[in-house]
Structures are given as C-alpha cells and as structure tokens.
Amino acid sequence: MSKPLRLGLAGLGTVGVGVIRIVQNHADLLAARAGRPVEIAAVSARSRSRDRGVDLSGYAWVDDPVVLATRDDIDVFVELMGGEDGPAKAATEAAIAAGKHVVTANKAMLAVYGQALAEAAEAANVALRFEAAVAGGIPVIKALTEGLAGNRIRRVMGVMNGTCNYILTRMENEHVAYDQVFADAQALGYLEADPNLDVGGIDAGHKLALLASIAFGTRVNFDGVQLEGIQRISITDIEQAADMGFRIKLLGVARLTGRGLEQRMQPCLVPADSPLGQLQAATNMVVIEGDSVGQVVLRGAGAGEGPTASAVMGDVMDIARGFRLSTFGQKAASLVDVQPAQAATPAAFYLRLTLKDAPGVLHKITGALADAGVSIDRMRQYSHRDTAAPVLMVTHKTSRAELDHAIEGIVATGVTLEHPVAIRIEEV
Amino acid sequence: MSKPLRLGLAGLGTVGVGVIRIVQNHADLLAARAGRPVEIAAVSARSRSRDRGVDLSGYAWVDDPVVLATRDDIDVFVELMGGEDGPAKAATEAAIAAGKHVVTANKAMLAVYGQALAEAAEAANVALRFEAAVAGGIPVIKALTEGLAGNRIRRVMGVMNGTCNYILTRMENEHVAYDQVFADAQALGYLEADPNLDVGGIDAGHKLALLASIAFGTRVNFDGVQLEGIQRISITDIEQAADMGFRIKLLGVARLTGRGLEQRMQPCLVPADSPLGQLQAATNMVVIEGDSVGQVVLRGAGAGEGPTASAVMGDVMDIARGFRLSTFGQKAASLVDVQPAQAATPAAFYLRLTLKDAPGVLHKITGALADAGVSIDRMRQYSHRDTAAPVLMVTHKTSRAELDHAIEGIVATGVTLEHPVAIRIEEV
Numbered sequence: 001m002s003k004p005l006r007l008g009l010a011g012l013g014t015v016g017v018g019v020i021r022i023v024q025n026h027a028d029l030l031a032a033r034a035g036r037p038v039e040i041a042a043v044s045a046r047s048r049s050r051d052r053g054v055d056l057s058g059y060a061w062v063d064d065p066v067v068l069a070t071r072d073d074i075d076v077f078v079e080l081m082g083g084e085d086g087p088a089k090a091a092t093e094a095a096i097a098a099g100k101h102v103v104t105a106n107k108a109m110l111a112v113y114g115q116a117l118a119e120a121a122e123a124a125n126v127a128l129r130f131e132a133a134v135a136g137g138i139p140v141i142k143a144l145t146e147g148l149a150g151n152r153i154r155r156v157m158g159v160m161n162g163t164c165n166y167i168l169t170r171m172e173n174e175h176v177a178y179d180q181v182f183a184d185a186q187a188l189g190y191l192e193a194d195p196n197l198d199v200g201g202i203d204a205g206h207k208l209a210l211l212a213s214i215a216f217g218t219r220v221n222f223d224g225v226q227l228e229g230i231q232r233i234s235i236t237d238i239e240q241a242a243d244m245g246f247r248i249k250l251l252g253v254a255r256l257t258g259r260g261l262e263q264r265m266q267p268c269l270v271p272a273d274s275p276l277g278q279l280q281a282a283t284n285m286v287v288i289e290g291d292s293v294g295q296v297v298l299r300g301a302g303a304g305e306g307p308t309a310s311a312v313m314g315d316v317m318d319i320a321r322g323f324r325l326s327t328f329g330q331k332a333a334s335l336v337d338v339q340p341a342q343a344a345t346p347a348a349f350y351l352r353l354t355l356k357d358a359p360g361v362l363h364k365i366t367g368a369l370a371d372a373g374v375s376i377d378r379m380r381q382y383s384h385r386d387t388a389a390p391v392l393m394v395t396h397k398t399s400r401a402e403l404d405h406a407i408e409g410i411v412a413t414g415v416t417l418e419h420p421v422a423i424r425i426e427e428v
Numbered sequence: 429m430s431k432p433l434r435l436g437l438a439g440l441g442t443v444g445v446g447v448i449r450i451v452q453n454h455a456d457l458l459a460a461r462a463g464r465p466v467e468i469a470a471v472s473a474r475s476r477s478r479d480r481g482v483d484l485s486g487y488a489w490v491d492d493p494v495v496l497a498t499r500d501d502i503d504v505f506v507e508l509m510g511g512e513d514g515p516a517k518a519a520t521e522a523a524i525a526a527g528k529h530v531v532t533a534n535k536a537m538l539a540v541y542g543q544a545l546a547e548a549a550e551a552a553n554v555a556l557r558f559e560a561a562v563a564g565g566i567p568v569i570k571a572l573t574e575g576l577a578g579n580r581i582r583r584v585m586g587v588m589n590g591t592c593n594y595i596l597t598r599m600e601n602e603h604v605a606y607d608q609v610f611a612d613a614q615a616l617g618y619l620e621a622d623p624n625l626d627v628g629g630i631d632a633g634h635k636l637a638l639l640a641s642i643a644f645g646t647r648v649n650f651d652g653v654q655l656e657g658i659q660r661i662s663i664t665d666i667e668q669a670a671d672m673g674f675r676i677k678l679l680g681v682a683r684l685t686g687r688g689l690e691q692r693m694q695p696c697l698v699p700a701d702s703p704l705g706q707l708q709a710a711t712n713m714v715v716i717e718g719d720s721v722g723q724v725v726l727r728g729a730g731a732g733e734g735p736t737a738s739a740v741m742g743d744v745m746d747i748a749r750g751f752r753l754s755t756f757g758q759k760a761a762s763l764v765d766v767q768p769a770q771a772a773t774p775a776a777f778y779l780r781l782t783l784k785d786a787p788g789v790l791h792k793i794t795g796a797l798a799d800a801g802v803s804i805d806r807m808r809q810y811s812h813r814d815t816a817a818p819v820l821m822v823t824h825k826t827s828r829a830e831l832d833h834a835i836e837g838i839v840a841t842g843v844t845l846e847h848p849v850a851i852r853i854e855e856v
Contacts, residue, residue, distance in 0.1 A: 143571065149741065300723065300725065
C-alpha cells in the first residue's frame with residue numbers, strides 16, 4: 001500500500017471534530033477506498049485545553065495555524081476555522097505557498113478571495129477544494145464540476161441556508177409570526193452570531209456565488225449577488241401563498257443570460273408540490289439544470305458535524321486518490337469576468353395589496369397595472385370585516401422594472417393602506 | 429493545451445447520438461473544463477447507411493466493434509451497444525487488453541461480468557467506468573464512490589426503472605388498471621423488447637446490484653437480488669394504500685447486515701409525502717444513507733438521449749482530466765464476497781384481505797395473526813355491497829417469515845375469498 005496521506009487540521013469546532021471521528025473510526029474503510037491510509041498528523045485550534053470528546057493525543061499540537069499549514073509532515077491543510085480573512089486566509093495562503101493541498105469549508109473566504117486563491121493553488125500545482133462550503137453534506141460541487149461536466153448549465157438554484165428554511169417552514173406549519181420563530185431559532189443556537197448572515201441571505205449568497213462560478217465558468221462575484229433576506233416575510237404572505245398552491249423559500253438562482261450573470265438570493269414563491277416547495281425544516285436542496293441532463297435535484301443536510309465532515313472527507317479522499325481538479329472546474333485564468341445582469345429574467349409575481357374599501361378602488365388599481373403594461377393572471381379579494389380590503393394578485397410574466405412602475409402607480413392612486421408586497425414566483 | 433482525448437464509439441442508438449451531439453456542440457466547453465480537447469476518432473454500429481441526424485463524416489467507420497476497440501487512434505472505448513455478453517463484452521475485453529479506457533452504459537454486462545472486467549481493467553491500468561448504467565443522468569456512482577467516500581453506507585435505495593414508475597403513477601392518478609397502462613406504455617415504446625426486463629424488475633435489479641457493490645465494497649451479485657415485479661399490483665392496492673397515506677413504488681433496497689447482503693427489488697409502500705413517495709412519472713430517484721452524511725436524495729431523468737449521454741460524458745471527462753478510480757471504488761480484488769441475507773430486515777406490512785361476510789370471520793383472522801406473532805398497527809374494514817368484505821391492515825414490524833406464517837394461517841381458516849395481498853412498507 002502507498003504511503004499515507006497526512007492531514008493538518010486547523011479549527012476543532014463541530015466540523016473539525018467530525019473529521020477526526022471519521023479518520024479515527026473509518027481508518028480501514030478509507031484506506032481500502034483510497035488505496036492508502038489517511039492520517040491526521042497535526043492539529044491547531046484556539047484552546048488546547050478544551051475537552052472536545054475526541055482523543056487528540058496522537059497528533060502534534062500547533063498554536064499557530066500558519067505554522068501548522070507549512071509543516072513538513074502534512075500533505076493536506078484542512079481549514080475549518082472560518083472567517084473571510086484573518087488566520088484562515090493567512091494559513092491557506094501559507095499552505096499553498098508551501099506546496100500543500102488545501103481543503104476548506106470556508107464559503108466566505110472563497111466567495112471573496114476565491115479567484116486569487118485558486119490562481120495561487122494552480123501556480124503551485126496543488127488542489128484547493130471546497131465541497132463542504134456549499135450545501136453541507138450534499139456533494140453538489142462534485143456533481144456540477146465533474147458528473148455534469150458534459151452539460152452547458154442553464155440554471156442552478158437552491159435552498160442553501162437551513163436556518164432560513166427552518167424559520168419559513170415553522171411559520172407556515174404552526175402559523176407563527178417571523179419574530180417569534182426567529183427568537184426560537186436564536187435560543188436554539190441555529191443562528192450565526194450575526195443573524196443577518198443567515199436571515200439576510202449573506203451566507204446563502206456566498207454559496208450561490210461559488211455555485212455560479214463553477215456552473216458558468218465565470219469569476220466568483222459575490223458583490224454581484226442581488227441579496228434580499230427573509231426578515232420582511234409575513235405570516236399573511238406565507239398563508240396566502242399556500243392558499244394559492246405556493247410556498248415561500250429563500251431561493252438562490254443563478255443564470256448566465258444575454259444581459260449578464262444573474263445571481264439572486266431572495267424570497268421566492270415556488271409551487272408547493274415541487275421538490276423545492278416540499279423541502280421542510282433545515283434540509284438543503286440544490287437544483288441543477290443542464291442542456292443534456294435536464295433537471296437534477298440534490299437534497300440533504302446542509303450543516304452539522306457529520307454532513308459537513310462528510311463533505312470535507314470527500315475532498316480529502318479525492319486528493320488521496322490522486323485527483324487534481326482546478327478549484328472552479330477549469331483553470332482559474334480561463335474563468336470569464338461577466339458583468340452582473342442589469343435586470344433579472346422576467347417572471348410572474350405575487351402581489352399583495354391592502355386597499356381602502358370604497359367604490360372604484362379596484363378600478364384604479366387595475367388601471368395602474370394596465371398603464372405599466374402588467375397583466376393579471378389571477379386575482380382574489382377576500383371578504384373582510386374592517387375597512388382594509390386584502391387583494392391578492394398573480395401577474396403574468398413581467399420584468400421587475402415594469403412591476404415596480406406598476407407599484408408606483410398603485411401607490412399614487414392613494415387607495416393603498418400599506419405598501420404593496422411583491423414576491424417573485426420562480427418557475428421550477 | 430495537452431493532446432486530445434480520442435473516443436471510439438460503438439453503438440449509435442439514442443445514447444450514442446447524444447454523445448456525438450455533446451462532443452460536437454460543446455467542443456470549447458469540454459476543452460476548457462478538461463484542459464484538453466475531447467474528440468471522436470471512430471464509430472461503429474450495425475447499419476452504416478441509417479440517417480441518425482448527426483454528421484459522422486469526420487469519423488472513421490468500423491464495422492466490427494472489436495476492431496474499433498483496439499484501434500491505435502483511440503484512447504477511450506465508449507461501449508453503448510448493450511447486451512450482457514456478445515459484441516459488447518468481446519469489445520470491452522479487447523479494449524482493456526489493448527490498454528484503452530472503457531466507458532459503458534451497460535448495466536447487464538457489469539451486473540454479470542463486472543468483477544472479471546474490473547479486475548482486467550485494473551491489471552491493465554485502465555479505467556472502466558459506468559455512471560450511465562445506473563439512474564441515467566443522475567451522477568449517483570460519483571456521489572457514492574467519491575463524494576460520500578468518508579461514509580460507511582447504511583442503506584442505498586431507489587426507484588431506478590422509469591417505465592415502472594410511469595405505470596404505477598398513471599394507475600394512481602388516472603385510476604386505470606395495470607393492463608391498460610401497460611398496453612399504453614408498450615404502444616409508446618417505453619418498454620424493452622422483453623417487457624419483463626422492466627416490469628419484472630430485472631433492469632432495476634441490475635442497477636441495484638451495481639450500487640450495492642460500490643456502497644458496501646462487496647462483489648457484484650445480481651443473482652443475490654430478490655426480484656419481484658409490478659405485474660400483480662392492482663388498482664385496488666394503489667388506491668387503498670393512497671387512502672392510508674402511502675404510495676406503491678418499485679423500490680430497490682440494499683443493506684449490509686449481520687445476516688448478509690440484503691438486496692431487494694420489489695414493490696413497496698412508502699409514505700406519500702416522502703421524496704420517494706412524491707416521485708412522479710419516469711423520473712428516477714436514489715436515496716443514500718451514510719453514517720456521517722445522513723440521508724442524501726438524488727433525483728433526475730433515468731433514461732433518454734440527453735441524460736444518459738450526460739452521464740457517459742461525465743465519465744469521459746474524468747478520464748480526460750486524468751482521474752483514475754477503480755471500477756467499484758476500491759480495488760476489485762479487495763471487494764468482499766458476502767452471502768445474500770437469508771432474511772430481510774423486519775418491516776411493517778400492508779395486508780389486504782377479501783373475506784366472507786359472516787359472523788366470527790374477523791375473530792378467526794385476528795387469531796391467525798396472533799398465533800403467528802404478528803400484531804396489528806391499523807385496521808380498516810370498508811362498507812361493501814356484496815358478500816366480499818374488504819379488510820386492510822398495517823402490521824407492526826415483523827419478519828417476512830412470520831408474516832408468511834400468518835398468511836398461511838389466515839388462508840387455513842377458510843374465510844378468505846382471494847389470496848391475501850402483502851406489500852412491504854419501507855421506512856424512508
């Protein structure tokens with residue numbers, strides 16, 4: 001059997017411990033599959049004394065991850081510290097410079113510095129892989145970069161923040177308002193220290209930017225992601241959408257169009273009976289559409305010790321088996337710099353209006369819509385006991401600009417009691 | 429850019445034409461991703477004169493696939509002829525002996541001769557890959573062998589014959605009997621020349637045997653697959669199952685237990701609201717359960733020109749990129765020869781009885797169940813107009829042997845008008 005592949009592991013939080021457990025518990029399995037043993041040589045973390053429930057006695061301890069990353073006795077630097085720059089980036093750069101392969105779960109670092117890091121890795125002839133950075137245990141980077149490498153990708157989309165999906169599905173299933181479910185999620189430790197990373201769509205936006213790059217051969221452009229969080233989703237919208245056969249998801253969608261690279265991470269309505277619509281709780285889902293393969297749907301746990309460690313080990317095993325693939329599926333220098341699309345692909349929209357209950361009101365609204373060139377596919381007015389008349393519409397396909405124009409016109413009529421709510425309906 | 433990877437393509441049916449289209453239409457894309465051009469050098473098929481709608485003029489034509497497989501100007505032999513032996517096997521063996529890589533979509537050949545072919549390929553230091561043989565466009569072999577390589581697999585299961593799922597979902601949605609939907613499927617060309625390959629579960633059984641091998645590191649053992657087709661599924665069972673919240677699927681399940689390798693391809697009840705239960709029409713789905721990753725679900729087209737060609741090209745691109753992986757994910761010589769499990773994992777069962785409408789009948793039935801040690805979770809008797817009383821039961825978990833013993837006892841009471849129908853309920 002060939003010589004062992006030796007890992008240096010920086011970051012001993014949940015995922016790091018998960019990786020150690022796999023390496024310790026499955027030594028025989030990994031060796032049989034890789035054709036060589038996979039071992040941990042050295043580890044690094046902030047606290048040496050903390051009990052993590054795993055035996056670290058066989059591994060060298062290094063306080064400084066940069067020192068760990070360049071040790072002679074490691075072949076692969078496994079970066080599980082997180083943070084878009086700081087020690088994670090410094091250690092990753094040092095590892096590459098020292099000729100070590102790198103496996104990371106760090107979506108923020110790659111979404112911001114991915115291009116430079118990928119170029120450095122290719123120049124040094126080492127692998128830089130990041131399966132664990134996107135959709136946890138789902139092997140989506142591998143599916144997209146390798147399994148579907150014969151396809152021109154038409155669209156990639158997904159629900160990639162489990163916490164947001166947990167909040168939205170609990171709101172729907174239990175008819176509870178956003179604020180209360182948010183508070184529960186925070187109490188349960190489901191939210192990042194800065195909750196805006198989750199509910200503001202930033203974390204999922206990082207993942208989308210990475211997926212878009214490998215799907216379309218474009219340079220990672222996180223700044224080009226149109227971001228909208230779930231904070232303003234009301235229980236009313238969830239219930240009304242459900243009533244019309246839809247569910248609301250924080251959905252990332254990326255597409256390369258004649259107008260540029262479209263990257264949106266925003267609440268969308270999707271059909272309740274579609275795979276995306278049926279996705280409950282913290283589970284993740286990625287949908288890939290290729291010109292030959294059609295639609296492929298991947299579903300699994302998006303976070304947690306086991307799933308994320310599984311993804312890290314997938315990358316480690318590739319390296320152990322001698323696979324060398326460019327970080328984004330093709331040479332970093334060949335990735336194209338595409339401008340963000342100025343306008344998203346037209347879509348139908350859900351529109352919720354709260355109107356004064358008076359003669360002629362609906363006539364004014366429909367006039368404003370007609371003036372903006374937005375036509376109505378479906379409309380419902382609900383019976384009501386107070387003076388505010390709730391009206392729901394689904395438009396025919398329209399551009400967001402036309403829709404915004406229509407909303408301005410609607411507001412200008414003076415018959416609305418609340419600002420209109422508009423949510424895109426994504427065809428899935 | 430490195431030198432081109434040259435393909436020799438044997439079999440110009442739907443899938444072969446799909447591969448040619450991808451290579452012709454996506455030359456730039458493939459070259460950018462692989463770091464080298466991918467070209468077709470030579471082709472072979474039964475009829476040279478048939479118009480296939482693609483331009484073959486740039487390729488050498490070879491009548492004999494064995495001759496094609498050993499040509500000096502090819503690096504990869506792409507076998508798309510099918511058939512478990514005959515020319516497909518002869519050409520594959522010749523290609524390997526001549527030091528060519530092989531990509532095949534031939535599930536039957538691999539299910540029967542996979543071990544010998546994998547050993548030959550490893551001895552010759554060439555790749556033998558078969559992503560297209562299982563679940564069409566879904567990159568499931570890659571997910572299982574590579575992406576989830578850090579997991580001990582607990583169970584792999586799937587709906588892998590689109591025609592059977594088409595028949596079963598049409599029966600349910602349109603309340604039409606098996607015979608009629610079967611006739612429609614045949615008229616539409618959805619069925620193999622020998623329909624038993626589809627509805628008898630043989631085609632799906634081949635796929636299950638391949639998945640089991642890579643999931644558990646065992647030698648392919650198609651003869652060890654317990655096969656049961658969908659021919660005896662009645663519209664009554666589909667409707668009664670639906671009424672209790674289940675759907676009937678031709679489900680393949682593989683598990684390595686203390687009792688041996690369990691491989692079953694049989695109609696099962698699954699919860700209607702599970703991903704497997706929601707699978708409609710000809711779509712395929714594979715569910716992989718790993719000890720770290722938990723449950724990963726993959727869904728996509730299981731057949732057709734584009735999806736299957738996409739899978740073939742995934743393998744071709746791996747080879748173009750220099751990936752070399754053993755056929756079944758680890759050295760063929762290290763695959764274990766495990767005996768088929770003597771008994772399947774215990775499960776709950778759906779039991780449909782047609783009973784005489786007379787006093788004491790239900791008392792006799794419940795007595796027979798009690799004698800066999802089978803306890804009842806749910807029971808329903810439907811109101812009826814004739815003298816045959818339909819009774820449905822869901823048992824608690826029991827072994828198939830105990831259940832069969834109970835059924836014998838039920839029949840022996842003399843109160844049944846039809847032979848009892850028993851269908852396993854798979855926990856998913």
